[in-house]
Amino acid sequence: MPTNSSKPRRQIANISVLGTTQLHKKRPWIVAWWSCSFPGFGHLLLSKYLRALCLFAWEFVINTFAHVNEAIVYTFIGQFDKATEVLEPRWLSLYVPVYLFAVYDSYRTTVDMNQLYVLASQENAPFNALRMNAIETNYLDKRNPLTALLWSLLMPGMGHLYIHRLLTAVVILISWIIIIFQSKALLGLHYTLIGNWEQATTVLNMQWFLYIPSIYGFTIYDAYVNSVENNKLFARDQNNYLTEQYQSTPFNLPSKP
Amino acid sequence: MYVISSFDHTIHLELALIRLEQMGIPKKNIYAVPLIPFVKETRWFDTIHHSDGVSLLDTSLACATALTVVGSSYGFILHGGPIIWGMIGAVTGFLIGLILDLIIRKRRRPKTKNTFVEPNVFILVQCDQDKRDQIIAILKEHYAINYGVLLD
Numbered sequence: 500m501p502t503n504s505s506k507p508r509r510q511i512a513n514i515s516v517l518g519t520t521q522l523h524k525k526r527p528w529i530v531a532w533w534s535c536s537f538p539g540f541g542h543l544l545l546s547k548y549l550r551a552l553c554l555f556a557w558e559f560v561i562n563t564f565a566h567v568n569e570a571i572v573y574t575f576i577g578q579f580d581k582a583t584e585v586l587e588p589r590w591l592s593l594y595v596p597v598y599l600f601a602v603y604d605s606y607r608t609t610v611d612m613n614q615l616y617v618l619a620s621q622e623n624a625p626f627n628a629l630r631m632n633a634i635e636t637n638y639l640d641k642r643n644p645l646t647a648l649l650w651s652l653l654m655p656g657m658g659h660l661y662i663h664r665l666l667t668a669v670v671i672l673i674s675w676i677i678i679i680f681q682s683k684a685l686l687g688l689h690y691t692l693i694g695n696w697e698q699a700t701t702v703l704n705m706q707w708f709l710y711i712p713s714i715y716g717f718t719i720y721d722a723y724v725n726s727v728e729n730n731k732l733f734a735r736d737q738n739n740y741l742t743e744q745y746q747s748t749p750f751n752l753p754s755k756p
Numbered sequence: 757m758y759v760i761s762s763f764d765h766t767i768h769l770e771l772a773l774i775r776l777e778q779m780g781i782p783k784k785n786i787y788a789v790p791l792i793p794f795v796k797e798t799r800w801f802d803t804i805h806h807s808d809g810v811s812l813l814d815t816s817l818a819c820a821t822a823l824t825v826v827g828s829s830y831g832f833i834l835h836g837g838p839i840i841w842g843m844i845g846a847v848t849g850f851l852i853g854l855i856l857d858l859i860i861r862k863r864r865r866p867k868t869k870n871t872f873v874e875p876n877v878f879i880l881v882q883c884d885q886d887k888r889d890q891i892i893a894i895l896k897e898h899y900a901i902n903y904g905v906l907l908d
Contacts, residue, residue: 529815529818532818533818536818536821571829572828572829572832575826575829575830576830576832640767641765641766641767684839687837687838687839690837691839691840696836696837696840697837700831700832700837700838703832703837703838703839705832708838709828709829711824711828712821712824712825712828712842712845712846713821715821716817716818716820716846717821719813719817720813720814720817720818723813730765733765734765737765737770737790737877738765740770741788741790741877742788744783744788745783745786745788746788746789748784750787750880750882751882752758752880752906
């Protein structure tokens, strides 16, 4: 029996046990920029998790084997010979096409999804506000954006746990731990704090240390933006509920005698 | 008589409505009007109840990340090391992004008064005189922003 006419065509959000996924407007250049800073991040912003994970993992592998980060450091500090020397030609040319694709694809998809947002927003189809199963519970509620930001500052991934984006949280947490360990960033921090700056410089692993800025910056941004959008979604859902439940009968206000 | 109150969008609002129904106010005597704000002013940070759609973190965090990479790279040869120069890069980038954002914003938006209208909800309850205090207590308990009473 065809009952498709009553089915929503485009829902604006999906509450699942793995996370809250929603359409919201984004600036395409900002998404493209995060793809530039680390391929995969742009797609994480778009909640295209599988694609994001593939690109993210690939960036890790290829950058580490081709020594791109190291070359970046040497280029910035003017040691061009050193930069040429560390780059691994067997890997390097594999890097560029995927990198460009990640930037292009995330830009293109943002434009598409912004249009979908307009359509879904207008359609205003209902969606679940609570999901439970045997292993997890997720529900729509208000979250404080600054709390998400602060937890991300303390430990990338925690902010995402706070706003229940489990996939991003797990990916960020694991990669953060690996990066911190491999770059010896905590040792570097230790030496920096006690004022032993030469030691701090030598102990750090250039290649891995340069992963830190992009992942740290992105995590803070993503956690913050998503908690803001999550709150808007909550207000939208509540508006719909209240209008449906508490406006269905006419309400008689007193008239002036 | 009528008790009129306003709420932020929270779970407490829905809990309050349920409590009102449980104390014997029929659903048809409760009316909710979600308000849509006119004025949209930029704030430094979005709060739990307010956001202006365009985050000031957009440009600033993008710039901060970029300059942290540059800063920590130079840190490998500069006095102070990559961590200190990375942090200097982060702060500098953040400020540059913020200033850029504010300049663009100033150009694009006409100056508006510094009044904020947050999206919230009006709740109107029709009830008998003797239930007034009980209703007000429930509203207060569930973080209503304010209330008013209208006699008929």
